[in-house]
Amino acid sequence: MAAALHERVLARWSSAAREAVIAHGTLVLVVDPEVLVEVVGSLKREFGFDMLLDVTAVDWPGREPRFDVVYHFYTTREFVRVRIKTQVPESAPVVGSLLPLYNAAGIAERECHDMYGIEFRGNPDLRPILLYEGFVGHPLRKDYPKQLEQPLIPYRK
Amino acid sequence: MSADVPAARHPGALEYLTTKKDEFVGWARKFSLFPYPFVTACCAMEFMAVSSTPYDTDRFGAALPRFSPRQSDLLMVVGTITHKQAPVLRRVYEQMCEPKWVIAFGVCATSGGFYQNYATLPGIDRIIPVDLYIPGCPPRPEMVIDGIMKLQNRIAHDRHPIITDSF
Numbered sequence: 196m197a198a199a200l201h202e203r204v205l206a207r208w209s210s211a212a213r214e215a216v217i218a219h220g221t222l223v224l225v226v227d228p229e230v231l232v233e234v235v236g237s238l239k240r241e242f243g244f245d246m247l248l249d250v251t252a253v254d255w256p257g258r259e260p261r262f263d264v265v266y267h268f269y270t271t272r273e274f275v276r277v278r279i280k281t282q283v284p285e286s287a288p289v290v291g292s293l294l295p296l297y298n299a300a301g302i303a304e305r306e307c308h309d310m311y312g313i314e315f316r317g318n319p320d321l322r323p324i325l326l327y328e329g330f331v332g333h334p335l336r337k338d339y340p341k342q343l344e345q346p347l348i349p350y351r352k
Numbered sequence: 353m354s355a356d357v358p359a360a361r362h363p364g365a366l367e368y369l370t371t372k373k374d375e376f377v378g379w380a381r382k383f384s385l386f387p388y389p390f391v392t393a394c395c396a397m398e399f400m401a402v403s404s405t406p407y408d409t410d411r412f413g414a415a416l417p418r419f420s421p422r423q424s425d426l427l428m429v430v431g432t433i434t435h436k437q438a439p440v441l442r443r444v445y446e447q448m449c450e451p452k453w454v455i456a457f458g459v460c461a462t463s464g465g466f467y468q469n470y471a472t473l474p475g476i477d478r479i480i481p482v483d484l485y486i487p488g489c490p491p492r493p494e495m496v497i498d499g500i501m502k503l504q505n506r507i508a509h510d511r512h513p514i515i516t517d518s519f
Contacts, residue, residue, distance in 0.1 A: 327436050334470040342468055346435050348442055350478040 197275045204242055204277065208234055223278045228264075231281050232291040235266070239296055244268035244277060247293065250303035252311040256337045260284035264313055266293070283313065292317035310335040373519070377512040381425075381451065382504040383413035388424035390444060393431025395458040398490035407493045412500050421447040426503075427480075432460035433473045445480045451512070453483045453503060458490050465489060 201222040209215045211234065214225035226234050238244040248267040255261055260282040268277050283290055292315040293300035304315040305324045312333040315321065323330060327347060332339050391399060402409060409415040418424040421444045433441055445454070456476055459465035462485045464474035476482060483506070486499040513519060 325436075339470065341470075343470060344435065344474075345470065346473070346478075347439050348479055351481070 197273075200242065200270070200273055200275045201277075204238070207237065207241070218278075221276050221278055223280065225280045225282070228281045228283055228290045231279070232293065232296075235268070235279065235293055236296055238268055238277065238279075243270045243272050245271055247297035247299045247303065248276070250293075250300060250307050252307055252313055252335075254311065254335065254337045262288055262311060262313060264290055264307070288312060289314045289316055291315070294318050309333070312336065373514075374510070374512050375508070377514060378508045378510055381512065382507040385412065385414040385426040385453070385500070385503070386416055386418045386424045387414055387426040387428045388419070388421050388444070388448070389417050389428050389430060390441060391428075391430040392433060392437065393458075393460060395431045395460070395490040398488075398493065398496070399428070399430045399457065402493040402496045407497060409497065409500065412497070412504060414500050421445075422449065424448060425452050427452065427454045428457050429454065429461040429476050430457040432465065432467065433476055434471050435473055436471075438473050438479055441476065442479050453507070454480060455484045455486060455499060455503065456482045457486050457496070459487055460489075462487060 197220065201217065204222060204224075205215055208224060208226075211230055212224045212226050214223070216223050224234065246269040248269050249265075251265050253263040253265060255263065262283050262285070263280050264283060266279040268279070269275070281290060288311070290313065292304060294304070294315075294317060300315075301318060301320065302324065304313075304318050305321055307313050308315060308318075308321045309323055309326045310333055322328075326334070329347075330345055332343075389399060401407065403415065403417070414426065421427070425448065427445055427448060429441065445452075454476075456462045460467065460472070461476050462482075464472050466489075468474065473479070484499050484503050486495055488495055491499075
């Protein structure tokens with residue numbers, strides 16, 4: 196059943212995707228940021244992917260464009276997952292927000308913005324959620340010094 | 353008095369006793385440690401075990417958790433403290449009345465444990481004074497009981513100024 200749905204998605208979107216592979220039994224589409232919202236909207240409306248599982252990113256230092264933004268979707272009718280990746284450069288790490296399509300995108304994008312500094316255009320609330328106000332930098336970027344602390348209150352002595 | 357009359361019939365038999373003020377106050381305080389459990393992480397499982405019947409911390413007067421820092425005199429910091437939580441912990445500590453003691457329960461509260469990164473406070477002694485460290489990830493209940501007994505021992509032999517610094 197997963198394979199049949201994967202075939203239908205591929206037939207619709209493989210021409211627009213930079214890359215379309217089956218990895219570990221999950222369909223992976225790599226799309227341009229410009230068409231991301233359009234592809235996801237089609238997945239939701241035409242193929243029934245009604246649940247946004249997670250939004251995260253991957254930092255590839257030295258690669259251009261530097262970041263992968265990774266989305267996972269799930270259909271609760273056919274129990275199939277699909278992974279969408281899009282690549283954004285360090286100079287303008289901007290993708291469109293999925294908030295109009297999925298309410299769950301609000302908090303997931305906020306966390307991704309915390310950790311990787313990805314800007315989600317259209318998300319009105321990108322305040323820190325796991326970090327705190329005043330934290331400088333994005334700790335899951337590879338160039339964040341791994342032992343750098345930013346304490347909120349001064350240490351004793 | 354004649355030898356066949358029980359002592360209890362004579363109310364004056366134990367009318368006063370002599371002791372040192374510090375020993376007396378220390379004896380009273382060491383058996384009324386009301387803990388405030390500041391429980392944040394997986395060490396809580398072992399804290400529950402140590403609070404339960406088989407280990408019976410009531411033997412040490414330390415079984416009654418008070419969920420207000422204003423009513424407690426033993427702050428048990430059980431688990432990882434993040435930088436984001438540090439102001440909360442400090443506020444809780446400042447709300448406790450003297451005399452107060454602090455136990456760092458487990459390696460995360462002691463030193464940050466295996467975390468050394470942007471998120472974790474490397475030991476609560478960076479922000480509040482700690483009286484006793486209990487290592488372990490998590491500590492065995494026996495270690496916790498040993499820790500409580502060591503703290504009791506320290507309280508028993510400590511000075512307890514109650515009116516002025518010299519008395």
